Amino acid sequence: MSLTSDAVESSEPTLERFVQWLQQIGLSETHLQPAAGFVTKVGGVPLLEVVPAVDPQHVRELSGVLLGCYQFPGGRFELAGCTLDPRPFLRLSLTDQSGRLRHFWFGTDGQECQAEFVRRLGLNNLVPIERRLRAAEEGRLQQWVNVGLSQVNSLLAASALGPEKLIAATIVWCRWSEGTIVFFVKDRVVCRLRFSGWAGDFLNGHQSPPPYQCLESGCTGYNLTLLEDGTLTTVEATAVCAQSGQRTLACRLERCSLTGKSVLAGYLTKCPIQGEKMLPDLMQRCGWCQRLVCPGSLENQLCSDCRTEQRVDVSVAPWRGMIASFPQADRYGAWVGWKDDSQAILRGRCLSSEIALQASLPEVKLRKVWRRFRFRRRWGELQVD
Ligand SMILES: [Zn+2]
Numbered sequence: 001m002s003l004t005s006d007a008v009e010s011s012e013p014t015l016e017r018f019v020q021w022l023q024q025i026g027l028s029e030t031h032l033q034p035a036a037g038f039v040t041k042v043g044g045v046p047l048l049e050v051v052p053a054v055d056p057q058h059v060r061e062l063s064g065v066l067l068g069c070y071q072f073p074g075g076r077f078e079l080a081g082c083t084l085d086p087r088p089f090l091r092l093s094l095t096d097q098s099g100r101l102r103h104f105w106f107g108t109d110g111q112e113c114q115a116e117f118v119r120r121l122g123l124n125n126l127v128p129i130e131r132r133l134r135a136a137e138e139g140r141l142q143q144w145v146n147v148g149l150s151q152v153n154s155l156l157a158a159s160a161l162g163p164e165k166l167i168a169a170t171i172v173w174c175r176w177s178e179g180t181i182v183f184f185v186k187d188r189v190v191c192r193l194r195f196s197g198w199a200g201d202f203l204n205g206h207q208s209p210p211p212y213q214c215l216e217s218g219c220t221g222y223n224l225t226l227l228e229d230g231t232l233t234t235v236e237a238t239a240v241c242a243q244s245g246q247r248t249l250a251c252r253l254e255r256c257s258l259t260g261k262s263v264l265a266g267y268l269t270k271c272p273i274q275g276e277k278m279l280p281d282l283m284q285r286c287g288w289c290q291r292l293v294c295p296g297s298l299e300n301q302l303c304s305d306c307r308t309e310q311r312v313d314v315s316v317a318p319w320r321g322m323i324a325s326f327p328q329a330d331r332y333g334a335w336v337g338w339k340d341d342s343q344a345i346l347r348g349r350c351l352s353s354e355i356a357l358q359a360s361l362p363e364v365k366l367r368k369v370w371r372r373f374r375f376r377r378r379w380g381e382l383q384v385d
Pocket of ligand 1: 286287288289305306
């Protein structure tokens with residue numbers, strides 16, 4: 001028997017109990033053999049080095065789980081530059097007078113690990129490995145053990161448990177994974193997603209690699225798709241335009257206020273009178289201004305703007321120029337009208353008739369003139385030179 005731990009040489013706990021315990025965790029005393037150039041004891045107790053049995057030691061064990069999260073029917077994706085960095089946790093093993101064994105886990109920051117974290121990453125289901133800690137690390141390791149022990153002692157004191165004795169320290173090497181998943185369309189890289197986390201957490205499903213976030217819609221998801229215009233997005237962010245049948249981003253669609261259909265914004269026309277957007281084939285065209293307006297809003301073929309009774313000052317532009325462009329306009333008065341950026345409609349009356357002038361703006365070019373005689377409903381178009 002080569003086991004010479006100070007912990008087990010003392011009266012209690014017994015050497016037999018310690019060996020039993022080693023067997024319980026899948027180790028034998030051969031794992032405690034001194035190894036030249038490596039740390040094999042710390043604080044007078046044996047130092048073990050182990051890995052969680054479930055922790056991946058090779059990228060290939062992880063790649064399937066990571067890549068399995070994504071779908072990209074229009075392209076392909078692969079793992080690029082994935083590393084599995086072993087990072088240590090410290091486990092202190094103590095027994096009380098009756099031989100009852102208790103473990104405490106600590107991170108490199110000296111903080112005790114939560115029980116849920118220990119269970120999740122399998123820090124209590126361990127497999128021995130070749131020694132990694134060089135003798136030069138002994139001082140730092142001793143410091144880590146001291147910090148851990150002082151925490152254990154205050155914990156025991158607070159819980160009124162009996163004195164416990166350190167019998168072994170274990171370094172549990174856990175794999176921290178970092179890498180990039182690269183998405184291609186043909187040979188062109190269309191997206192890179194970086195991930196990092198405990199490799200064990202990716203395997204046990206606690207963590208997933210990041211979803212793709214669509215730049216335009218902000219939607220996130222794992223089912224990627226490429227739109228006809230080359231936009232990379234997620235299937236969840238897409239919808240079909242009811243007018244064209246084209247699959248596009250749902251956020252590019254707008255509702256027709258008449259039919260409720262969701263269509264690409266370019267298919268809709270805004271009614272200048274009511275401000276609502278709708279499919280133009282449902283709209284009606286005003287006989288004077290030629291604008292498309294909400295169905296049912298025309299009277300006598302004219303929109304409400306063209307029917308305006310709003311008086312205008314014809315001594316100023318553009319009204320003055322419009323009157324000057326049509327010589328017979330002198331006979332008319334009581335001018336009303338409206339204008340926007342592209343055109344102006346001016347209407348005047350005299351005893352026998354009414355006249356309406358339409359000019360394009362901003363150049364104030366007279367385009368059309370209509371006239372109707374008193375007590376007539378229909379307007380007739382006059383020739384403009
Ligand atoms: Zn009009």
